[in-house]
Amino acid sequence: MNSQIIVIFGASGDLTKRKLMPSLYWLYKHNRLNASFALLGIGRTPYTDETYREFIEKQLPLFAAPTELDAISVSNFLQHIFYYSMDPADKEAYAELKARLKMLDQQISNPGNYLYYLATPPSLYGVIPKYLQNVGLNIEIGEQTRRIIVEKPFGYHLSSAQELNYIYNSVFREDQIYRIDHFLGKETVQNILALRFANGIFEPLWNRNYIDHVEVTAVENLGIEERGGFYDKSGALRDMVQNHLIQLVALTAMEPPALFNADSFRNEVVKVYQALKPLTNEQIKSQVIRGQYTTAHSEAHIIKGYREEKNVDPLSRTETFVATKLYIDNWRWGGVPFFIRTGKQMPTKVTEIIIHFKPTPHSLFKGMAGNSSLNSMIIRIQPNEGIVLKFGLKVPGSNFEIKQVSMDFTYDRLGGSPVGDAYAKLLEDCMLGESTLFTRSDAVEASWKYFDPILALWENDPCMPLYGYPAGTWGPLEADNIMGTDYAWTNPCKNLTNTDLYCEL
Numbered sequence: 001m002n003s004q005i006i007v008i009f010g011a012s013g014d015l016t017k018r019k020l021m022p023s024l025y026w027l028y029k030h031n032r033l034n035a036s037f038a039l040l041g042i043g044r045t046p047y048t049d050e051t052y053r054e055f056i057e058k059q060l061p062l063f064a065a066p067t068e069l070d071a072i073s074v075s076n077f078l079q080h081i082f083y084y085s086m087d088p089a090d091k092e093a094y095a096e097l098k099a100r101l102k103m104l105d106q107q108i109s110n111p112g113n114y115l116y117y118l119a120t121p122p123s124l125y126g127v128i129p130k131y132l133q134n135v136g137l138n139i140e141i142g143e144q145t146r147r148i149i150v151e152k153p154f155g156y157h158l159s160s161a162q163e164l165n166y167i168y169n170s171v172f173r174e175d176q177i178y179r180i181d182h183f184l185g186k187e188t189v190q191n192i193l194a195l196r197f198a199n200g201i202f203e204p205l206w207n208r209n210y211i212d213h214v215e216v217t218a219v220e221n222l223g224i225e226e227r228g229g230f231y232d233k234s235g236a237l238r239d240m241v242q243n244h245l246i247q248l249v250a251l252t253a254m255e256p257p258a259l260f261n262a263d264s265f266r267n268e269v270v271k272v273y274q275a276l277k278p279l280t281n282e283q284i285k286s287q288v289i290r291g292q293y294t295t296a297h298s299e300a301h302i303i304k305g306y307r308e309e310k311n312v313d314p315l316s317r318t319e320t321f322v323a324t325k326l327y328i329d330n331w332r333w334g335g336v337p338f339f340i341r342t343g344k345q346m347p348t349k350v351t352e353i354i355i356h357f358k359p360t361p362h363s364l365f366k367g368m369a370g371n372s373s374l375n376s377m378i379i380r381i382q383p384n385e386g387i388v389l390k391f392g393l394k395v396p397g398s399n400f401e402i403k404q405v406s407m408d409f410t411y412d413r414l415g416g417s418p419v420g421d422a423y424a425k426l427l428e429d430c431m432l433g434e435s436t437l438f439t440r441s442d443a444v445e446a447s448w449k450y451f452d453p454i455l456a457l458w459e460n461d462p463c464m465p466l467y468g469y470p471a472g473t474w475g476p477l478e479a480d481n482i483m484g485t486d487y488a489w490t491n492p493c494k495n496l497t498n499t500d501l502y503c504e505l
C-alpha cells in the first residue's frame, strides 16, 4: 500500500463518524494501511487537529466493537488524523488547501498521493472536483496517484447523473473515479460471484430453462432516523433500488466475465442494465408499487409514521417502500420475473436473494403440491450471511410423502482472515487502485435510464398511488398484486437470530 493522504470532505458528518472512521481504524489496527498514512478531515466546523481528534475519539467506541479497541492503538491512530476548516463550496479556499496538503506531505513524507472522499451532501458532488482542478489538485505528476471516491446518490435522475459524469470525466480519468456502492463491499455479495463462477454445478441451471423466478429483498426494521432532510428529497427508489438492489440483480444475472478484472466484470454488469426491459406508463402503474409507513400502535409503544419524522414534510409523498417486477430481455433470462423490494420500518432487517427453480414436470409423490417448486436457493446477505439450498425428501416411514428440507452453509464457518465492514473493504481497494467493486460511469447511466421514467411519472402525475402501510408490517398489500396468483413474497421470520439462517414462518 502506497503512502497517501485521505482527504475527507464532510468530515464532521454522519457517514464519516459512523462508517469511515471505524473502517479506517479497523484497517489501521489490522496493519492494512501504510505506516505513514494521514487523514485530512475537511469541513466548515471550526475544529483544530486536536479538537477533531477528540471528536473522533468520542465516536469510535460507539461504532467499533469494544474488543477491537485498545487505548494504545486508538491513540496512535489519532496521531495520523488532521483537520482543515474550510467551506468546500468556496472556490477561493482551495489554494490554501493545496498549501496545507503540501505541508502535510513534508510532515509524513508523502510524495503527493491523495485520495479524496466526498462525504458531503450530494449538492457538492459537482462542485468539489472542479475546484480541485482549478488548483491542479487533480493532476498526477510522475508516479503520484490522485483518486476520488464519490458517495451515492450519483445524480438525482439520468440527466443529472450524465452531468456529473461529464464533470468527473473532464477532471479525472475514469480509473481515478470510484463511485461507491457499499453493498458491493459486503462479503456475501462478492460471494455470489464465487458461488456462480467457482462451481460447475450451479451455472448449468442458472437460466430461464431451470429458474422460475427470482426475489431480491433488502428491508430494514428502522425508520429514517436523523436523515429526514436527506431522505425526504430522495425516497426509497433513489436511496436503495437504483443502486444497491439493481447491483444485486446484476450480480445474480450477469454472464461470467472472461477475466476477473475491473473492466471484464463491469462490462457484464452494464450489459444486464442495458437488457432491462423498459416499462410503459401502464406497467409502471401496475408493476411498481410505492408505499409510505404510517403510525403503528402496539401494546408497548407507538411507532411514528413517516410524515411525523423530523425534517419530513407533513404532507410528504416520498416513498419509504418500493416493490417491483422487472425482466431482463436476453437469452439467459427472457421471461423470468425478478421481484425486488425494499422498505423502511418493516418487521425485520434482512437482505437476501432467493432463486426459485422450476418444479418437476410431473408430481409423482404425495405432498408435492401441483406445480409449485420445492427447490430454491436463498443467498442471505445479512444479517446472518449464508446460503440455503431447499429440496424435497421423503418423510421417514411415511408412504412416500415428500417434505421440503434445507441444506445450509453459514458464512462464519468459512474462517479466513478477519473481515472488516464493507467500507473497509472498499476503502482498501481504492487505496490499492482496484476498481472492480466500484460503479463505472456507463453503469450508473444505464441504471438511471431504466428508473428515470418511473420517477418522472411519480413526480408528474399526481394521481399515481402512494400506499400507506403500518410501520412494522411487510408493506402495502398492493405489493402482493404484482406477484399475481402464481407467486408470493417469501417473508423471513421476524426474529432472525444469528443461529437461524432461515426459519419457517
Ligand SMILES: NC(=O)C1=CN([C@@H]2O[C@H](COP(=O)(O)OP(=O)(O)OC[C@H]3O[C@@H](n4cnc5c(N)ncnc54)[C@H](OP(=O)(O)O)[C@@H]3O)[C@@H](O)[C@H]2O)C=CC1
Binding pocket: 009, 010, 011, 012, 013, 014, 015, 016, 018, 042, 043, 044, 045, 087, 088, 089, 118, 119, 120, 121, 122, 124, 151, 152, 153, 230
Ligand atoms: N450517512 C449514511 O449512512 C450514508 C450517507 N451516504 C451519503 O454520504 C454523504 C454524506 O452523508 P452524511 O454524512 O449523512 O451527510 P451529513 O448531512 O451528515 O453531511 C456531511 C457534512 O457535510 C457538511 N455540509 C453539510 N451541508 C453543507 C453545505 N451546504 N455546504 C458545505 N458543507 C456542508 C457538514 O459539515 P460542516 O458543517 O462541518 O461543513 C456535514 O457534517 C451523502 O451524500 C449521503 O447521501 C451514503 C450512504 C450512507
Ligand SMILES: O=C1O[C@H](COP(=O)(O)O)[C@@H](O)[C@H](O)[C@H]1O
Binding pocket: 220, 239, 240, 351
Ligand atoms: O445506502 C444506504 O444503505 C442503508 C442500508 O445499508 P445496510 O448496509 O445497513 O444494509 C440504508 O439504511 C440507507 O437508507 C441507504 O442510504
